[in-house]
Amino acid sequence: MRQNTRNAPAGFATRAIHLGYEPASEHGALTPPIFMTSTYAFESAEAGAELFRGERAGYIYGRNRNPTQALLEERIASLEGGEAALAVASGMGAIASLLWTLLSAGDEVVIDHTIYGSSFALLTKGLTRFGIAVHPVDMTRLETLEAALTPKTKLVFFETPANPNLRVIDIAAVAERAHAAGALAVVDSTFCSPAIQRPLQFGADLVVHSATKYLGGHGDLLGGLVVGPAETIKQIRTVGLRWLTGATLSPINAFLILRGLKTLELRMERHCASASALAELLASHPAVARVSYPGLASFPQYALAKRQMSLPGGLIAFELEGGVAAGTALMNRLELITRAVSLGDAETLIQHPASMTHSTYSAEERQKHGISDGLVRLSVGLETLDDLVNDLAQALDSLRA
Structure with a gap:
C-alpha cells in the first residue's frame, strides 16, 4: 500500500481495501488474484530444503499457506491490531487449531458458561476426552473466574458479546486475572468484528473469528481466523493447522473474505x-x-x-x-x-x-x-x-x- 502524504496511519477502511497489495505487482490487476495451486516449485533442491527448515520465506504446499490467504492474514492482523494472523477453513477450525496447539493432557481451561453451542461441545465434550479439564464459569462475576484458576490453567476462553444472549464480558478485567495466573486470554469476537471491537487493545492474547459471519458478510462462504503474537500464530500454523486439523481455507474463500473486508x-x-x-x-x-x-x-x-x-x-x-x-x-x-x-x-x-x-x-x-x-x-x-x-x-x- 502506498504511503499517504500526511504520514498518518491509514484508516480502518483504507487498510481493509488496500493494505498489502500493489496492482503493479500483478500486471496492474486492481483486484488481487486468486492463487489456485496446491503446491509450489522450488528454485533449487537447496532452496526447497531451506524452506522446510524455515530458513527461507516462501510457499511449500497449499495446506500451510497460499498467497491469497497470506494477504487476508496481513489485512486482518492489521485491522485487529495484532502481529500476525492465521486463516483457516471455519470458525470451529480456528478454535480447534488453537486449542490443540496450545493444550496438552493435564492442562486446564476456564471458559465462560455461555458460548456458541459447537464451541461448548468441543471444549466440554471433546477436549475432556483427552485429559484436559474444562471449567465453565460465569465470567460476568470475576470472583467465579478467580476461584476456577489454578496453576494448571493454560487458557481462559470467552465470547463477548456472548452467543446467544449477548452478555458482555470485561475483556481487560478477565485478561488481567488470566495473566496473573499464568494463562492466556482468548476472545471469540465474531459478534463484533474488528470494525467495532478489538480485544487485543484490552489485553487479550488471541482473538478468533468465524469469518463466515460479518467478515465475509454475504452468507456464501465458510472461514475462520486467529490473530495474535507472531510466534504463537506460527506455532498454530505449524502444529494446529498443518498436523492436527488440516483445516485449510480455500483460496476462493480467502478471496471472498478479502472482498467482504472492503465493505x-x-x-x-x-x-x-x-x-x-x-x-x-x-x-x-x-x-x-x-x-x-x-x-x-x-x-x-x-x-x-x-x-x-x-x-x-x-x-x-x-x-x-x-x-x-x-x-x-x-x-x-x-x-x-x-x-x-x-x-x-x-x-x-x-x-x-x-x-x-x-x-x-x-x-x-x-x-x-x-x-x-x-x-x-x-x-x-x-x-x-x-x-x-x-x-x-x-x-x-x-x-x-
Missing part, C-alpha cells in the same frame, strides 16, 4: 443502526417480556459495552411473554425475515437457540447458563429498515390478536 466498516454501521431501531421496537412492544441488546440503556452491561465496543452490534436477543409457543408463532408469521441460523449476512435471520444453535447444551446446562427455552436471536441484516420494522411489527401484533 466491513460500512456494513457494520448499517447492521448496528437497523438493530438499534428494531431493539427499540421490541422493547416497547407488549408482547415482548425482555430484550437483550448492548445499545439499550436498559441493558445490564450498557456502560461496559460502550467502553469496549464502538457500536452496539447487529444482534438482538429477546423473550416473548408467551414463551416458546409465542416464539414459534412469531417466527412462522414473519414474511421478510428469514428463519435460519448463522448471522452477519445481508439477510435478516431469526432462530431459536435452545432447539437450534445451542441444542448441544443439555436442558439443565441451558437453564444454568442463561439460555432460556423462550429465547429468540435476531441477526439484523441490510434490508430497508422500514420493511424490517413492518415485518417484525405485524408478527408481534399477531401475538396480541
Whole structure:
C-alpha cells in the first residue's frame, strides 16, 4: 500500500481495501488474484530444503499457506491490531487449531458458561476426552473466574458479546486475572468484528473469528481466523493447522473474505443502526417480556459495552411473554425475515437457540447458563429498515390478536 502524504496511519477502511497489495505487482490487476495451486516449485533442491527448515520465506504446499490467504492474514492482523494472523477453513477450525496447539493432557481451561453451542461441545465434550479439564464459569462475576484458576490453567476462553444472549464480558478485567495466573486470554469476537471491537487493545492474547459471519458478510462462504503474537500464530500454523486439523481455507474463500473486508466498516454501521431501531421496537412492544441488546440503556452491561465496543452490534436477543409457543408463532408469521441460523449476512435471520444453535447444551446446562427455552436471536441484516420494522411489527401484533 502506498504511503499517504500526511504520514498518518491509514484508516480502518483504507487498510481493509488496500493494505498489502500493489496492482503493479500483478500486471496492474486492481483486484488481487486468486492463487489456485496446491503446491509450489522450488528454485533449487537447496532452496526447497531451506524452506522446510524455515530458513527461507516462501510457499511449500497449499495446506500451510497460499498467497491469497497470506494477504487476508496481513489485512486482518492489521485491522485487529495484532502481529500476525492465521486463516483457516471455519470458525470451529480456528478454535480447534488453537486449542490443540496450545493444550496438552493435564492442562486446564476456564471458559465462560455461555458460548456458541459447537464451541461448548468441543471444549466440554471433546477436549475432556483427552485429559484436559474444562471449567465453565460465569465470567460476568470475576470472583467465579478467580476461584476456577489454578496453576494448571493454560487458557481462559470467552465470547463477548456472548452467543446467544449477548452478555458482555470485561475483556481487560478477565485478561488481567488470566495473566496473573499464568494463562492466556482468548476472545471469540465474531459478534463484533474488528470494525467495532478489538480485544487485543484490552489485553487479550488471541482473538478468533468465524469469518463466515460479518467478515465475509454475504452468507456464501465458510472461514475462520486467529490473530495474535507472531510466534504463537506460527506455532498454530505449524502444529494446529498443518498436523492436527488440516483445516485449510480455500483460496476462493480467502478471496471472498478479502472482498467482504472492503465493505466491513460500512456494513457494520448499517447492521448496528437497523438493530438499534428494531431493539427499540421490541422493547416497547407488549408482547415482548425482555430484550437483550448492548445499545439499550436498559441493558445490564450498557456502560461496559460502550467502553469496549464502538457500536452496539447487529444482534438482538429477546423473550416473548408467551414463551416458546409465542416464539414459534412469531417466527412462522414473519414474511421478510428469514428463519435460519448463522448471522452477519445481508439477510435478516431469526432462530431459536435452545432447539437450534445451542441444542448441544443439555436442558439443565441451558437453564444454568442463561439460555432460556423462550429465547429468540435476531441477526439484523441490510434490508430497508422500514420493511424490517413492518415485518417484525405485524408478527408481534399477531401475538396480541
